[in-house]
Amino acid sequence: MVVGAGIAGVSAAFHLAVRQGVKDVVMVDPRPPLTLTSDKSTECYRNWWPNEPMVGLMNRSIDLLEEMAEESSDVFGLSKRGYLFVTSDAERLQTMVDEAHITSGFSAGPVRQHPGSVPYGDADDGVDILGPAELGEHFPYITDKAVGAVHVRRAGWFSAQQLGTWMVEQARDHGAELVSAEVVDIHVESEQIVDVSLSDGSSIATDTVIAAAGPLSAPLASLAGVELPLYSELHLKVAFRDHLGVIPKEAPMIIWSDPQRIDWSDEERAELGRMGRSDILGEMPIYCHGRPEGGAESPYFLALWQYHHEILEPTWPLHEDPLYPEVVMRGLTTMVPGLAPYLDGLPESIVDGGYYTKTRENRPLIGPCGPEGFHVVAGLSGFGVMVAAGAGDLVARHVTGRPLPDYADSFLLSRYDNPNYMAGVQAPEHSGQL
16 A cells, blocks of 8 residues: 555555556555645756765666656656756855765766866766856856856756656556545554555555655654654745746756845835845845746746745645745846846746655655554655655565665665764755755
């Protein structure tokens, strides 16, 4: 039984039923597949992480995405345009270059300096370091205040909805079943899962449960007597209608890697102060970012800026910030000055979002824990879509006893029992989260 039909649960069911040939796989969720948080993401992927096990897991996940794109005739539109991290600070650029060499050592691909012996062009892995001349030549819409950029190449985006739908169809074709209900109890006898009670009054006998319930994973696991060290942050995103065509459709994910201050007028500052919005009056954090959305004819651009970290108990409907579209647009204008006309009148915009459910060090939980037969795929934070294929593959290997990759132990709940691991838990600013 896979509890949760978001992208993680669907992937687990797919890998069990399709790739591992497991019979009688059941997905249980009271909602339609992919409708709680999986359809609220920016649907991006990258193998560029400041952590070796994460690079290994992401490389495996991207390998699987590429395989599935070929198998499905690319029904989910796998883009390979990369992530472009831009800075106006020479010292920050050098730090980014130093970090690139460290990440490259984790098998994330080579570092290429431009100008250099290798011309800048298409690449499918590694990273390109661009100076101001190269940045201006290839990305003329980026501010001329930028001193350089780091272009991560094994990165891009895809339609999580289309990928998830394809995996559901494939799993069903291999005998998997989807049950519309909520799990209300998990029964354990002699430290072994025996059955699960559902909200419709029925129960299903099973000796294996995979908890893949996204922001609801912790309360679900507690039914099996397992405490998961998770917390949730609210994250919003906004889709703008870029009717002026400022950002080209072929643009990569563009990311402003410097802190900044929004250039509010004196009148606006006074009003924001009266509104109690000190959170947007001072220095704002790094990583205001976004990417083109849709096909060649789509005018939309998706953008995000996590300028405050609200830890909340997941509730719906989401708490929305009415100023979010304007704040994000002002942040983007620092990187793309051509967006400035939109400050006189915001374009049509749509805001949605979800919860990033995380562990302290922003590394997921994947594998067995608690009573015999209980497994978890949780804490997928803001990287659930990109890691889902690899996480589904990994938990399926745990369930079926297949050979495990070198990074498998790094994602077990039992890692918190290791004093050496706990001593080296990364601080949030080095977690790889944008």
